[in-house]
Amino acid sequence: MVVPTYNESENLEWIVGRLREAQPGVDVMVVDDNSPDGTGEIADRMASQDPAVSVVHRTEKAGLGAAYLNGFAVALEAGYDVIGEMDADGSHQPEQLHRLLDALHSADLVIGSRYVPGGSVVNWPLQRLALSRGGNLYVRLLLGIKVKDATAGFRLFRRTTLEAIDLASVLSTGYVFQTDLAYRTVTRGMRVTEVPIEFIERVRGDSKMSGQVASESLKLITRWGLSERLAQLRSRRGRS
Template structure:
């Protein structure tokens, strides 16, 4: 697929921590799905050699770049570092994608096509046509519940605000601002979507198929879930208090 006219230069940002068994495969699939996009691997000093594997890929393919960070700081800071690198290098679209294969690069054309008429496109599991493969029922219920809680508590129309497969216009990230974003785990995704909606930007969800990783271990933890629950509650309560103080 060719990048839709008008979108400009596209960078797929893939944060990694101990993803040596996955990074070559996923980067290769991205390059096959949309050959004209570039790839940035943002590695948090993975002790398993992911960074070195990414460097080898970059040496063999000029459309792959690597950003090495000093240590594991969380998903949010990794993406923000990638966004800033992309802005400095003149990219017009930034795509978030997991390294573990859960986000299908073959579905990237769908996200880019939808971005022609949007400011932010989220690949969504919990919309008609979206689905998840190889998840236990408990995890599916947890994700659905978290997204329902976010939708109700924050008053947003999104069904998968935690989804991490998404495409931003550079202008979107500039408008919502990254300076005040300090979310570190998966609530980072909710944070950016909420900021975009509050700026009046067009946020669109398109269905995707999410596939549970085969290699490596998930980065989801109780701390990550607790951070998300706490921040959603704080944001929702702050919004309600603000409306009470200023009903107009």
């Protein structure tokens, strides 16, 4: 599991400890964006005590997507056949990872979803929940995909999936990265499966989500959607 961090010193040992207890056979890669609060040093100490924990140190805070791309590249180079994502803040519960692992037997990408039957969100204000649900509806309508929770960050990819979606061409670095990879997976004809999870809003540390991040995501999704619709229109004209 790739776990990106920036100023998660309050959460890192807690969440990695839970993950190692829930799934002892799963390795953990912490990708730290040079956190000034000492998160990287905590990760190094954990790695020195547990061979299943490794650390990738980045030199700057360059966005969630950039951290994941870095972690994916290292994991692929190391030969892993299954590579996952999860947050360090406790919103993704390691005790539910087995649901994703079970579903991977018949999928190319498994998403821990808040918005399929059985999924839920805990401790979000109504406004943020409405924004998230509305954003996912917008994604489905504009991009023409059926994924209910394309913005979710609790995932498992097969190695073959990451290789097929051409990570070298991924330019999205913020939270829209999640939608980007889900869209690429679907449009390449691979199977995406969503399993229900209970998402819990962080109780320690500061959220990295902001209005600016949401605005960036909306603009990029709109651009992709309009490009897709234009390509479909040109294709129809070419056949007529």
